[in-house]
Amino acid sequence: MPEICRFYGIVIKMYFADHAPPHFHAEYAEYEARIAIDSLAVISGKLPPRAMGLVAEWTTLHQHELTALWEKATRLEPLDRLAPLP
Secondary structure, eight states: OOEEEEETTEEEEOOTTOOSSOEEEEEETTEEEEEETTTOOEEEEEOOHHHHHHHHHHHHHHHHHHHHHHHHHHTTOOOOOOOOOO
16 A cells, blocks of 8 residues: 655555545554545544544645545556645
């Protein structure tokens, strides 16, 4: 599963050929969550509130890019890295 970004100890990954809905995986310490790209809904798992807030802020900044990466992942194409939060 390619890592597409890392910031403040949070690692963002996306699987190739993963199932719908379009989502990514966020890991922080022992926590992991699957986050829907379009709605920011937590599909499964959980993150601490502060980490979830940072992930939500980052996702809002990169929503269009995440959607494009999801499309690339479904076609098994290499994924670009995205910029972290400043």
